[in-house]
Amino acid sequence: MEASLHFLRSILDSLPDGVIGHDTRRRLIYFNRAAERITGYSREEVEGKDCHEAFGSPFCGPQCSFCHAPPEEWSPKNYPVRIVDKCGRPKIIEMSVTGMTDATGELVGVLAIFREKKEPATPGLRLSAEPTWNMIGRDPKMLEVYQQIRLVATADHPVHIQGETGTGKELVARAVHRESARRNGPFVPVNCGALPEGVLESELFGHVKGAFTGAVRDKKGRFELADGGTLFLDEVGELPPATQVKLLRVLQEKTFERVGGERSIRCDVRIISATNRDLAREVSLGRFRDDLYYRLRVLPISLPPLRERRADIPLLAEHFLDGARRSDKPRPRLTQRALETLLAYSWPGNVRELQNALHYALLQASDGIIRRDDLPAEIVDETAHGRRGPKPKLTRRAVQAALRETGGNKARAARLLGVGRATLYRFLKQDQSVS
Known part of the structure; x- marks a missing residue:
């Protein structure tokens, strides 16, 4: 038997x-x-x-x-x-x-x-044939994000992704595009915070020859390049007021003019926007148009920071270490103490900071075994303070003095104050009067 x-x-x-x-x-x-x-x-x-x-x-x-x-x-x-x-x-x-x-x-x-299953489950909705969206996590908050991605992909309304820096907003935007009916069209990203105001409008809407010095030919903008697909506006909270007005018009009328041009151009584009700012607060402060805010935030997705899904840290660490593995070296690994340190840290830079921290630690660990002391100093310092007792209490005057002393270098200022860099960042975020 x-x-x-x-x-x-x-x-x-x-x-x-x-x-x-x-x-x-x-x-x-x-x-x-x-x-x-x-x-x-x-x-x-x-x-x-x-x-x-x-x-x-x-x-x-x-x-x-x-x-x-x-x-x-x-x-x-x-x-x-x-x-x-x-x-x-x-x-x-x-x-x-x-x-x-x-x-x-x-x-x-x-x-x-x-x-x-590799083929579309229902007409007009294709679930990704790839086994992953390059997103790692089994925390309930991440499972909810996966469900939101599938849900908003079935519609064609604007999507707004809210999340701290380093949480993977562009990964989510790409996943929504891949799962949508526009998946065969282009996905065109633009970082609104990385371009000067004078360049941004030309990048978004294009320009005609002679519109300004250096405009030696007609140029298509990102809206035209994204026609039939998805335009991802990262850091949309950084848009200057004049560009906000033009973007609102495009969302309302589906038309725009190139910089220096007179001909209206019609485009078929789905907008996905993202920001690490609280846009509702920006609206209340008069820094972002309320009508544009409501136009962009038809389908919202909120990404949890890494400190709110700590159970995913071992999965993410394993993923990043596997990706950094060299064929002529043994598989890198974390000691238990190093892993406990990662779990205890506050991760102001979220998943991106975790990836960078592990890449740094691998350079320090000559034998491929990452120990606590191989991790970046700010991680070790913050978690060490947590074991030794109360951290120093920060005051506005002390932080201002430290920043002046270090020429604005926040990492050095944190060391001078005897706190972790994440602690200083949190203080600066809460007290925005410190410059």
């Missing part, structure tokens, strides 16, 4: 499709190798556990027939379902679920067979 079961398991492990079996109490009794590959979970992690607990939510999504009591009647089911694997990567799978019965015909469990 044992030999027969081993033979059956070997057969199921050789299948290219995932196979999952659970009893009427949702306890997982079988999980083949393809299921491990598709979900990222090992059978040792999930077998014997409640299906919902093992995966953090119903694996079958809203179609789950065992969310409450076992069903009284059963018929085979086939449907697509969206899942998030162990590394936080969104996927769509095609599921076929069959009831398992005993000799008397009584339902004793189900057998689910599934494979990754």
Whole structure:
């Protein structure tokens, strides 16, 4: 009997499709190798556990027939379902679920067979054929972001992404574009905060020959380049008032003129905007037009800072270390103390700061093993203060003096004040009168 079961398991492990079996109490009794590959979970992690607990939510999504009591009647089911694997990567799978019965015909469990789906699930909506949007995370707040991406992708209204610097706003914008009906059109990004006011309008709307010194030929702007696709306006809160007015008109009338031109140009563009500023506060302060704010923020997405999803830090660290791995070197890894330090840090620069910190630490760790002292000084300093006792209390006068002493260098000012850089940044953000 044992030999027969081993033979059956070997057969199921050789299948290219995932196979999952659970009893009427949702306890997982079988999980083949393809299921491990598709979900990222090992059978040792999930077998014997409640299906919902093992995966953090119903694996079958809203179609789950065992969310409450076992069903009284059963018929085979086939449907697509969206899942998030162990590394936080969104996927769509095609599921076929069959009831398992005993000799008397009584339902004793189900057998689910599934494979990754590459084609559109419904007309006009294509879920990404790629296994990832380059977004890592399984925290509930990130799972909610994934759901928001799928939701707003089905519409064609403006999307506004709010999030601190380094949280991955452009990744979200690209994911929305890829999942939308405009996926075959261009995705054109522009950083509104990186361009001088005199250049910004020409970049957005283009210009005609002779419009200004140096305009030696007609030039298309980003709106024309994005026609039929998506225009991503990053740091939209930095737009000067005059450009805000012109952008509002484009959103209202779908037309614009090139700088120095007289001909109206019609464009078919979806706008996705993003900012690390609180635009509602900018409106209340008179620095951003309220009518433009409401035009842009039809479909809002809010990204959580890394400090509010610390459980994702080990996943992200593993991802970045794998990406930095060299073929002639052993796989880099973190010591437990280094990982605890990363978990304790406040991450004002969010995911981007974590990636940079690990790249720095790898240069310090000659043997590929990252220890606490290999991490950047501001991370070590901030977490060290947390263990030694209360941090020094910052005052406006002390911070102003430190900034004057260091010529405005915030990292050096933080060291002078005896606090971590993140602590100083938080103080400066709360007290904007400090210059």
